[in-house]
Amino acid sequence: MGKVRRVDLSPDEWLVGAATLRPDERGCYITVCCLIYSYGGPIDDDDRDLAKLCNTTIEKWRRIRASLLARRKLFLRDGKLSNRRCETEIARAASRPPLEEWRQIRAVVFERDNYTCRYCGKRGGPLECDHVIPASVGGAATEENLVTACRPCNRAKGARTPEQWGVA
Ligand SMILES: [Zn+2]
Secondary structure (H helix, E strand, O other): OOOOOOOOOOHHHHHHHHOOOOHHHHHHHHHHHHHHHHHOOOEEOOHHHHHHHOOOOHHHHHHHHHHHHHOOOOEEEOOEEEOHHHHHHHHHHHOOOOHHHHHHHHHHHHHHOOOEOOOOOOEOOOEEEEEOOOHHHOOOOOHHHEEEEEHHHHHHHOOOOHHHHOOO
């Protein structure tokens, strides 16, 4: 999961979801959700850090945290704080573009690279489109981050950058 810079916000859904929260709880809730988006996943359940980031005292934060957990606005995943809607949006942001769009991008990348694997120079054969910066760490499915790769090279590279793979 990578950093998420933009998310879809449904104002009505947000207002309904936060309707029963007190003002200080709302403030902490939206701050924690933004932190989860910014980090790209569940965040450390650190009272001191979170109180500071929410601009409140540790005592108040602990009370608000307990309330948000009890109301299931937040939940703990492996000891870290998370939120269901945030997790859904992060997964969506990390996923590939719609199939038709992906096919078009891929065709452009293959053509640009003259149907040649950028890693080993082999031309033709079953070709794949590799994310240079892996999608799993936030690499975008854009022409700038995509290259043509033969299947063996793509499999060998896996979810690593060319530097990590050692062919840069
Ligand atoms: Zn290759």
